[in-house]
Amino acid sequence: SAVISQKPSRDICQRGTSLTIQCQVDSQVTMMFWYRQQPGQSLTLIATANQGSEATYESGFVIDKFPISRPNLTFSTLTVSNMSPEDSSIYLCSDTIGGNYGYTFGSGTRLTVV
Amino acid sequence: GENVEQHPSTLSVQEGDSAVIKCTYSDSASNYFPWYKQELGKGPQLIIDIRSNVGEKKDQRIAVTLNKTAKHFSLHITETQPEDSAVYFCAANFGNEKLTFGTGTRLTIIP
Numbered sequence: 001s002a003v004i005s006q007k008p009s010r011d012i013c014q015r016g017t018s019l020t021i022q023c024q025v026d027s028q029v030t031m032m033f034w035y036r037q038q039p040g041q042s043l044t045l046i047a048t049a050n051q052g053s054e055a056t057y058e059s060g061f062v063i064d065k066f067p068i069s070r071p072n073l074t075f076s077t078l079t080v081s082n083m084s085p086e087d088s089s090i091y092l093c094s095d096t097i098g099g100n101y102g103y104t105f106g107s108g109t110r111l112t113v114v
Numbered sequence: 115g116e117n118v119e120q121h122p123s124t125l126s127v128q129e130g131d132s133a134v135i136k137c138t139y140s141d142s143a144s145n146y147f148p149w150y151k152q153e154l155g156k157g158p159q160l161i162i163d164i165r166s167n168v169g170e171k172k173d174q175r176i177a178v179t180l181n182k183t184a185k186h187f188s189l190h191i192t193e194t195q196p197e198d199s200a201v202y203f204c205a206a207n208f209g210n211e212k213l214t215f216g217t218g219t220r221l222t223i224i225p
Contacts, residue, residue: 001160031211042203043158043215092157100146100165100207105157 002027002095006106013083013113020079021109023093028073030098034066037090037108046091049076083113116141116208120216127194128224135219137204138186146207147187149178151200152218158203162189191221199223 003026013019023032032049047055047068055068070076080087093106117140127133139147145166150158164171164178164187171178175194180187191198204216 004157006157033212042217045212045214048212094213096211098211100211103148103160103213105150105159107157108155110155 001102001104002029002097004093004095004104004106006093006109008109009107010110011112013111015084015113017083018079018081019083019111020077021091021093023076023078023095023106025074025095029095029102030073031096032070032076033094033096034068034076034078035092035094037092039089043092046078049078080111083111085113087111088113116144116206116214118204118206118214118216120204120219122219123217124220124222126222126224129194129196131194133189133191133194133198133221133223135189135202135204135221136186137188137206137216138184139206139214140185141206141208142185144206144208147178147180148205148213149176149189150203150205150215152203153200161202194223196223196225 005024007022034046035043037043045058046061047057049055049068049070051070065081067079091109096103120137148163149161151161152158162173162176162178164180175192177190199222202219205213
């Protein structure tokens, strides 16, 4: 399975600012995903990051709030824009090589908005 | 959309005993069911998965069973050890290789 390096691991940000989270995979993967995990809760899919095209967002998540880039098959970024305290959460990236194989996760970014 | 229910939300077992966590899914088209273990401050780690063409899969002390007719699957951990304490999530695939996760089970192993 691929290994994902995610950074930053944690950050404390002022409301109204933006934070960009990066994920680097050690091998080419077909698909990359971004999740949000609120404290003590399950994982909610934000979007699928598509290589070379716009991300596909799940219901309740919009591009203006969570712009995503995926310039190649090993790298993706998620930006949390115009942050409010409600955005305080853990953000995780994930990947798969396709065919429902090898879904792995980054270690997560713990975001606190003050 | 896809819905995955997971029970129980918390589970405490004596060290050496077995633990069972159950999940049900709603989308009859789902055909891939992974289980993840998440330790504090870490991302989820895949521990076992099963596909719809088999009914059971084992890996040492961990096993997963699948009942396609009833649309439920279960995680079985035998001979539990303190390091098994964590939060466990089931998941099911839907749509274009996306996963929906259960609500999680906090497993505590009592020494």
